[in-house]
Amino acid sequence: MSSVSAKKNISTQxxxxxxxxLRVFYDLHEYGRSLVSSTDLAAETxxxxxxxxxxxxxxxxxxxxxxGFKVKGTIEAIxxxxxxxxxxxxxxxxxxxxxxxxxxxxxxxxxxxxxxxAFDTNPERVGxxxxxxxxxxxxxxxxxxxxxxxKIAVLTIPGAAAQGITDTLVECGVKAIWNFAPVKxxxxxxxxxxxxxxxxxxxxxxxxxxxxxx
Amino acid sequence: MSSVSAKKNISTQxxxxxxxxLRVFYDLHEYGRSLVSSTDLAAETxxxxxxxxxxxxxxxxxxxxxxGFKVKGTIEAIxxxxxxxxxxxxxxxxxxxxxxxxxxxxxxxxxxxxxxxAFDTNPERVGxxxxxxxxxxxxxxxxxxxxxxxKIAVLTIPGAAAQGITDTLVECGVKAIWNFAPVKxxxxxxxxxxxxxxxxxxxxxxxxxxxxxx
DNA sequence: TAGATTGTTAATCGATTAACAATC
DNA sequence: TAGATTGTTAATCGATTAACAATC
Numbered sequence: 001m002s003s004v005s006a007k008k009n010i011s012t013q014x015x016x017x018x019x020x021x022l023r024v025f026y027d028l029h030e031y032g033r034s035l036v037s038s039t040d041l042a043a044e045t046x047x048x049x050x051x052x053x054x055x056x057x058x059x060x061x062x063x064x065x066x067x068g069f070k071v072k073g074t075i076e077a078i079x080x081x082x083x084x085x086x087x088x089x090x091x092x093x094x095x096x097x098x099x100x101x102x103x104x105x106x107x108x109x110x111x112x113x114x115x116x117x118a119f120d121t122n123p124e125r126v127g128x129x130x131x132x133x134x135x136x137x138x139x140x141x142x143x144x145x146x147x148x149x150x151k152i153a154v155l156t157i158p159g160a161a162a163q164g165i166t167d168t169l170v171e172c173g174v175k176a177i178w179n180f181a182p183v184k185x186x187x188x189x190x191x192x193x194x195x196x197x198x199x200x201x202x203x204x205x206x207x208x209x210x211x212x213x214x
Numbered sequence: 215m216s217s218v219s220a221k222k223n224i225s226t227q228x229x230x231x232x233x234x235x236l237r238v239f240y241d242l243h244e245y246g247r248s249l250v251s252s253t254d255l256a257a258e259t260x261x262x263x264x265x266x267x268x269x270x271x272x273x274x275x276x277x278x279x280x281x282g283f284k285v286k287g288t289i290e291a292i293x294x295x296x297x298x299x300x301x302x303x304x305x306x307x308x309x310x311x312x313x314x315x316x317x318x319x320x321x322x323x324x325x326x327x328x329x330x331x332a333f334d335t336n337p338e339r340v341g342x343x344x345x346x347x348x349x350x351x352x353x354x355x356x357x358x359x360x361x362x363x364x365k366i367a368v369l370t371i372p373g374a375a376a377q378g379i380t381d382t383l384v385e386c387g388v389k390a391i392w393n394f395a396p397v398k399x400x401x402x403x404x405x406x407x408x409x410x411x412x413x414x415x416x417x418x419x420x421x422x423x424x425x426x427x428x
Numbered sequence: 429t430a431g432a433t434t435g436t437t438a439a440t441c442g443a444t445t446a447a448c449a450a451t452c
Numbered sequence: 453t454a455g456a457t458t459g460t461t462a463a464t465c466g467a468t469t470a471a472c473a474a475t476c
């Protein structure tokens with residue numbers, strides 16, 4: 001509990017928008033812009049300027065002179081807030097289609113995440129390398145997690161196996177689980193879980209489609 | 215505008231939870247349950263019973279006797295609400311890692327979606343078949359969309375190409391776009407867009423992780 | 429009946445949007 | 453200065469949660 005991060009309840013929605021801001025700020029920085037106003041950002045992102053102002057304000061993005069946010073400082077503020085200022089080592093369980101897609105997503109390096117190992121039970125996959133990441137047998141899970149002191153897991157396995165594996169992960173001291181299996185995981189309160197459900201987005205799309213074609 | 219669907223503003227969050235309910239109800243139906251109470255559902259899903267009651271109520275799920283929701287009828291209500299009662303034919307653009315993962319996700323057939331064609335510009339992929347879906351060259355996009363009368367697109371291409379392709383899709387009469395590229399798309403109001411940003415979930419996880427390890 | 433449940437209205441909470449003063 | 457901007461407080465909107473009557 002550092003006195004610096006006197007965190008004043010930053011909303012989930014704000015947090016979800018931060019990566020988008022970060023991408024825009026990276027671009028701006030590359031183009032040499034040092035300041036940018038919330039109205040300019042609004043034009044770029046299609047988000048209302050007040051929302052942007054509030055969001056960036058809430059994480060303490062630096063903003064001098066009435067000429068907008070400091071580009072470099074805001075990048076640092078977002079990265080710092082999310083802990084993306086240094087790479088978090090993570091591992092992935094389930095090297096199927098989705099797992100391989102995530103392993104191939106080089107963008108994670110801009111997002112604070114470096115996947116350093118993958119696990120699978122399928123003999124065809126074990127021993128392979130996917131995008132430079134070695135695939136180990138799940139039997140080696142405990143040993144490797146502990147020796148490499150990995151704390152972040154990405155779960156891309158079928159729902160039926162998810163809770164069992166999760167229990168093992170918790171035993172091994174894993175602190176965060178990014179779960180793509182469509183199953184609510186039970187974990188002790190000290191472990192962070194982020195649940196992704198691809199079908200939620202599809203449901204939203206279908207509802208929009210229906211209302212448009214009324 | 216059928217008088218049946220006198221839709222009374224169903225919240226986005228409710229819509230996003232529907233697929234989860236649907237999965238549970240499929241299971242219940244398979245196990246032969248014909249009725250289920252919101253308290254039982256709450257135990258299964260870790261969602262508060264009042265939330266479940268409200269959600270299902272809002273889409274008109276049938277619920278007789280003070281003994282809960284009718285399993286079969288609720289499945290039909292959810293499927294009907296989302297338009298998942300008959301399969302929507304869709305196509306995918308960008309047969310890279312993520313595209314292949316989505317093509318391999320057989321679960322879509324339970325979710326009202328059938329991907330019938332894929333497009334890519336990479337000569338190594340064109341002409342291939344991924345999970346039984348043919349990969350065509352993007353040059354053939356217009357012809358095939360129009361001849362098959364496809365209305366739903368799944369975009370798994372790099373951000374830089376997304377808006378250009380989108381313009382073509384709109385020209386061809388596409389009505390819904392599920393966009394996995396990290397770019398806000400500009401479309402006419404008659405077209406539904408669902409934006410997915412994988413980084414949002416990661417940001418949420420990192421924020422949770424930080425607050426737990428304070 | 430007693431008890432568990434839905435149905436429905438009200439209260440709370442949180443996030444977005446508006447308004448406007450302060451600034452350089 | 454004039455004008456665009458941040459800073460900050462208030463108002464609105466929407467979603468969640470609580471409360472309790474009605475039901476079989």
